[in-house]
Amino acid sequence: MTEPLLTLTGAATSYGQSQVLWDIDLAVPAGGAVALIGRNGVGKTTLLKTIIGAQRLTAGRMTFLGRDVSALGPHQRARAGIGYVPQGRHIFPHLTVRENLETGLSALAGRSGGAMKAGVPDHIFDLFPKLAQIINRKGGVLSGGEQQQLAIGRALAGQPSLLLLDEPTEGIQPSVVQQIEDALRRIRADLGVTVLIVEQYLDFAWSFADSYRVMQRGRIIRAGSTREETAAEVAHLVNI
Numbered sequence: 001m002t003e004p005l006l007t008l009t010g011a012a013t014s015y016g017q018s019q020v021l022w023d024i025d026l027a028v029p030a031g032g033a034v035a036l037i038g039r040n041g042v043g044k045t046t047l048l049k050t051i052i053g054a055q056r057l058t059a060g061r062m063t064f065l066g067r068d069v070s071a072l073g074p075h076q077r078a079r080a081g082i083g084y085v086p087q088g089r090h091i092f093p094h095l096t097v098r099e100n101l102e103t104g105l106s107a108l109a110g111r112s113g114g115a116m117k118a119g120v121p122d123h124i125f126d127l128f129p130k131l132a133q134i135i136n137r138k139g140g141v142l143s144g145g146e147q148q149q150l151a152i153g154r155a156l157a158g159q160p161s162l163l164l165l166d167e168p169t170e171g172i173q174p175s176v177v178q179q180i181e182d183a184l185r186r187i188r189a190d191l192g193v194t195v196l197i198v199e200q201y202l203d204f205a206w207s208f209a210d211s212y213r214v215m216q217r218g219r220i221i222r223a224g225s226t227r228e229e230t231a232a233e234v235a236h237l238v239n240i
């Protein structure tokens with residue numbers, strides 16, 4: 001069996017004195033798509049923040065591409081190939097679409113091949129043609145769906161091998177949700193990017209991901225295959 005792209009073993013983290021994650025074991029296979037689900041406040045966002053290095057591990061370890069990255073900070077992890085699309089998107093409102101995309105290139109600093117100088121890769125506009133049409137528009141005036149496409153495009157500008165997404169369908173109208181799902185499928189299939197997605201919308205999670213993990217009170221309490229179980233069998237662990 002090939003080694004997983006990402007592993008967490010016995011991982012824990014705290015906000016000050018308050019522990020939020022306990023004993024997290026997670027392996028994300030290269031090329032896979034894993035959905036992280038659970039009620040509000042169970043620690044899903046904190047787990048993503050721990051993976052990107054914005055939250056320090058207080059116990060356990062993390063490997064990425066076979067290397068122990070537990071001690072690396074967020075910039076080093078981004079350069080190693082971990083891309084992040086935060087909840088709420090965090091678009092820079094006063095920067096244009098192009099400038100927002102260019103901020104994503106910073107993850108390429110120090111990588112060989114002049115990728116940073118080459119600018120925003122064309123495949124981002126193939127995935128999201130709308131971004132090319134609104135390239136000079138300020139981020140703050142975009143619709144929620146456009147901002148979500150921009151946030152995903154910005155993360156892809158750093159050429160990640162792992163993409164973390166925190167509730168990409170939140171506040172997005174259904175027709176655009178479908179476009180985002182299609183784009184994520186292509187990001188997996190055509191770009192070979194592995195995906196870990198936090199998603200409350202179970203139908204979307206089931207349609208897109210191969211496997212799921214349920215979180216409860218800072219722990220992963222159940223893991224399984226979205227192809228062998230239905231969303232309905234798991235929904236009672238997630239719905240309020």
Ligand SMILES: Nc1ncnc2c1ncn2[C@@H]1O[C@H](COP(=O)(O)OP(=O)(O)OP(=O)(O)O)[C@@H](O)[C@H]1O
Pocket residue numbers: 015018020038039040041042043044045046047
């Ligand atoms: N910056 C912070 N400082 C202190 N506590 C925090 C902070 N951020 C989150 N928490 C707490 O950590 C716990 C986990 O929050 P987290 O946002 O990771 O959950 P979540 O599952 O992503 O929830 P949601 O679906 O609402 O985003 C909650 O009890 C939350 O109140």
